[in-house]
Amino acid sequence: MSPPLLSVRDLSAGYGDEPITYDINLDVQSGTITTIVGSNGAGKSTLLKAIYGLNRKFSGTIDFNGRNIETLASVARFRLGLAFVPQGRCNFPLMSVRENLRLGGYSLRAMEREDAIERVTEIFPILRQRMSVLAGNLSGGEQQLLEMAMVLMISPKLLLLDEPSIGLSPINLSLVLENIQRIRAQGVTIIMVEQNVRGALAISTDAIVMDLGRIVVTGSPQDILQDERIAAAYLGKRAAR
Amino acid sequence: MDAEFALQLLVNGLTIGLIYALVASGLSLVFGILNIVNFAHGEFYMLGAMLAYFVAGTLGMSYWVTVVVVVLAAGAIGALLYDILLQRFEGSNVERGVLATLGLSMVLQNGAIFLFSTTPRLTRTEYSFKIWEFAGVTLPLTRLFAAVLSVIAFALTWWALQATQTGRAIRGVSQNREAALMVGIDPKRVSRIAVAAGIAFAGLAGAALAPVYSVHPTMGFAFVFKAFAIVIIGGLGNFQGAALAALLVGMVESFVGALASLVIADAITFATMLLVLLMRPEGLFGRGVRL
Numbered sequence: 001m002s003p004p005l006l007s008v009r010d011l012s013a014g015y016g017d018e019p020i021t022y023d024i025n026l027d028v029q030s031g032t033i034t035t036i037v038g039s040n041g042a043g044k045s046t047l048l049k050a051i052y053g054l055n056r057k058f059s060g061t062i063d064f065n066g067r068n069i070e071t072l073a074s075v076a077r078f079r080l081g082l083a084f085v086p087q088g089r090c091n092f093p094l095m096s097v098r099e100n101l102r103l104g105g106y107s108l109r110a111m112e113r114e115d116a117i118e119r120v121t122e123i124f125p126i127l128r129q130r131m132s133v134l135a136g137n138l139s140g141g142e143q144q145l146l147e148m149a150m151v152l153m154i155s156p157k158l159l160l161l162d163e164p165s166i167g168l169s170p171i172n173l174s175l176v177l178e179n180i181q182r183i184r185a186q187g188v189t190i191i192m193v194e195q196n197v198r199g200a201l202a203i204s205t206d207a208i209v210m211d212l213g214r215i216v217v218t219g220s221p222q223d224i225l226q227d228e229r230i231a232a233a234y235l236g237k238r239a240a241r
Numbered sequence: 242m243d244a245e246f247a248l249q250l251l252v253n254g255l256t257i258g259l260i261y262a263l264v265a266s267g268l269s270l271v272f273g274i275l276n277i278v279n280f281a282h283g284e285f286y287m288l289g290a291m292l293a294y295f296v297a298g299t300l301g302m303s304y305w306v307t308v309v310v311v312v313l314a315a316g317a318i319g320a321l322l323y324d325i326l327l328q329r330f331e332g333s334n335v336e337r338g339v340l341a342t343l344g345l346s347m348v349l350q351n352g353a354i355f356l357f358s359t360t361p362r363l364t365r366t367e368y369s370f371k372i373w374e375f376a377g378v379t380l381p382l383t384r385l386f387a388a389v390l391s392v393i394a395f396a397l398t399w400w401a402l403q404a405t406q407t408g409r410a411i412r413g414v415s416q417n418r419e420a421a422l423m424v425g426i427d428p429k430r431v432s433r434i435a436v437a438a439g440i441a442f443a444g445l446a447g448a449a450l451a452p453v454y455s456v457h458p459t460m461g462f463a464f465v466f467k468a469f470a471i472v473i474i475g476g477l478g479n480f481q482g483a484a485l486a487a488l489l490v491g492m493v494e495s496f497v498g499a500l501a502s503l504v505i506a507d508a509i510t511f512a513t514m515l516l517v518l519l520m521r522p523e524g525l526f527g528r529g530v531r532l
Contacts (some may be wrong), residue, residue, distance in 0.1 A: 054422070078425035090420045092413045103413050104424045106406060150424050 003066065005030045005158055005189050006051070011060030011070075013050035019058045020046040021213045028158070028206075033180065033190045035200040035221065038210035044193040045087060047210070048160045051191070052084035053077050065157060079107060083151035087162040087193075090147050093136030097127055097146060100135050104150030113153070120149040123182055141172025145179055152183065159183065161192040165199065177203055201225055245377040250495045256384050258491020259391035260446055264464060265471040265483040266395060267442030273415040273478035274435040275331050277338035283465025284349035285440045289315050289447020290456045291353060294364045297451070304366040304383075308390065308448045315444020319437035327436060328429060332418075346462075353458035361455035369452055387449035394445055395484060398438065402480065411435045415478065467507075470514040476524025485526060 004027035014020035021043040028034055036044045049055045051062060053074040062070040069077050074084070092100050101120065105113035121128040124145045130138060135146055144164055151159060164180065165173045173196060181203050184190055194200035201207055201221035209217040209224060217230055224230055268282045289311050297307040326345065330338040368382040402408035410431045414421045421428050447461075454460070471490050475482030490510050497506035517524060 073427075074422055075425050075427045084423060086419055086423060090417065090423055092416045092420055094416055095409070095412065099409060102406070103409050103421075103426070106410060106424055106426050147420075147423070150420075154425065 002030065004028055005065055006191075007061075007063040008051065009061045009063075011047075011050060011062065012058040013055055013060075014046060014058065015055055019213070021050065021210075024050075024060065024215060026208070026215065028189060028191060030157070030189050031184070031187065032205040033184055033192065033203060034206040034208060035197075035204040036191065036193045036208045036210060037197050037200070037224075038216075041212075042210040043213040044210050045162050046213075048084065048162050048191065048193055049086075052082065052160055054084070078154070078156075081154070081157035082160070083154070083156035083158070084160040085147050085151055085162065085164065087166055089140075089143055091135040091143055091150065094134060096132050096134055097138070098131045100146055100150055101127075101153060104153035107154060116153045116155070120152045123152065123186065124149050124179060139172065140168050141175045144168065144172070144176050148179065148183065152186075152188070156188060158189045158191065161190060161194075163193055163195060165194060165196045173199060198225070248376065249378050250499050251492070252378050252380055253499075254492035254495030255488065256380065256388040256491070257494060258488035259388045259395075260450060261467065261471055261491055262484040262487035263391045263394060263442050263446045263449075265468045265475065265487045266398070266480055267439035267446075268465075268468050269472050269475070269478060269480050269483040270398075270411075270435050270439040270442070271327075272472070273480065274411060274432050275327055275338075276335070276478075277327055277330055277342065278335070278469075279327075279439075280339060280342040280465070281346040281349060282342075282439075282443055282468065283461025283463075284346050284353075285315060285318070285443035285461070286447045286450075286464055287353065287456075287458060287461035288318070288349065289444030290364070290451040290454075290460060291357065291447070291458075292444070293448040293451035294362055294456045297366050298362070298364050304368055304386070304452070307366070308445065311444050311448035312441050315447075316437040316441035318444075319440025320433050322440060323433045323436040328432065331432070350458055350462065357458060359457055359459065361457040363455055364451040366452045381453065383449075383452040387446075387453060390445060390449050394442060398442075399481070407431070407434060467510065470510050473514050474517050474525055476526045479524055479526055482524050482526030486524075 006028040008024050008026040011024040012019040012022050024047060036047065038044055046055060050057060053072060057070055061068060064080060064082055067080065069080065092103060101117045102113055105116045108116060126142060127146060127149055130142065135143060138146060164176050168176060177199050180190060192200060201224065204221045207219060207221045207224045208215055209230060217224060264282065264286055268279060271277065271279045292311045292314055293307050296302045296310050297304065326341060330341055366383065368386065371382040373380045373382055373385050402412055410421065410426045411434065413426060414428045414431045418428050467490065471486045472483050475486035493509050494503065494506045497509060
């Protein structure tokens with residue numbers, strides 16, 4: 001087996017003086033979709049932010065693509081090909097879709113940037129029809145796609161998605177999940193935190209269950225969904241059904 | 242009022258409005274990106290004028306060399322101001338930023354009084370006392386150059402904000418800092434550039450007006466309050482709104498000042514600010530065209 005794209009060892013991270021996640025050990029292979037599930041407050045988003053360098057690391061190491069990154073600022077991690085789409089709306093609402101995409105390719109040269117816009121709008125054709133529209137005037141689902149397109153501008157190796165379906169209607173949810181699969185087909189590895197457990201696990205290759213800041217179960221999505229005790233204990237009634 | 246007099250008032254209003262636009266836009270640029278109301282902004286206008294007095298008056302440099310030296314120095318001071326002070330108040334309570342910049346304003350103003358005394362000084366350049374005359378309208382060359390420099394600075398900044406990646410990044414950080422981090426923009430680097438540009442604007446206004454008005458340590462104090470009124474009328478953080486409001490205030494000052502009294506002109510400006518705060522707190526030009 002090839003070495004993992006991301007390797008996290010004994011990671012404890014959080015905010016202020018208290019860690020929220022403890023002793024996280026995690027290997028993510030290239031080309032996979034890993035979904036992290038768990039109840040509210042389990043530490044899922046904190047873990048994603050720790051991998052991207054947005055909160056305080058108390059102990060542990062993070063290796064990405066063979067390089068130790070835990071001391072790097074998030075901007076430096078981004079330049080290495082690690083991208084993060086936070087929860088909620090995260091775009092530039094008073095700029096057009098085209099300007100948002102141009103800022104997505106902030107670190108690229110002008111020619112590369114325009115090529116990248118062509119590439120990402122091929123993945124998300126819906127954005128091609130909205131290039132002049134202000135991002136703040138797009139629907140929730142379209143804004144989520146725009147945010148993914150913005151980080152895909154630099155062709156990241158690993159994409160961290162924090163609750164991509166939050167606040168979306170069922171139609172927009174399907175649109176987003178479908179497009180996450182298309183992103184994977186482009187060779188991008190994905191780690192996703194998602195409350196919509198069944199929808200997310202249906203498109204995932206690996207699953208992680210977190211509780212009280214620790215990883216309690218790892219395995220295939222099917223195994224986790226079929227284990228009624230795990231589903232009932234950690235994923236809530238809806239997922240257990 | 243005959244047409245020639247009206248035209249003269251129009252030109253005077255436009256000239257002073259353009260200078261106000263320069264100072265107010267700088268203030269707006271800093272607020273837009275840091276959410277900090279910089280009460281020391283007028284002191285950087287004063288420092289620009291003081292430095293112009295020193296470079297042109299004492300060292301005998303030409304008007305244009307003086308302008309370039311002052312703008313570069315003010316930009317460098319702006320970058321230092323961000324690194325040493327303002328970045329520590331980013332994202333904190335508005336009150337902390339207000340108190341910090343008020344404190345800085347007092348330090349700069351009293352420091353200037355200690356070093357240079359309160360004696361007003363006149364900056365002489367090769368263009369002093371030269372007049373431009375056209376269609377019955379007369380304008381001192383130094384005023385004309387001040388207006389032209391404002392237009393150039395404003396147009397260049399507007400172009401940079403719209404058409405360059407750094408300009409887009411400044412607008413991006415002012416709209417959503419988290420999204421900026423998401424796409425690999427370093428908000429600190431971008432904020433440093435915006436503050437440097439904002440303070441360079443104040444310095445340019447000081448250098449441009451040093452040969453027009455007398456230079457003294459308290460000259461920035463009254464100027465900055467007018468700039469605050471302009472920024473509030475135009476919409477806090479709204480770069481273009483600040484410029485349009487500045488032109489409006491310049492016109493009011495010119496026409497009302499000539500036909501009634503400058504005191505009434507100031508009263509109208511601040512009464513407009515109060516009305517805007519009461520009836521349209523987002524400013525006359527709102528958030529729609531924000532930075």
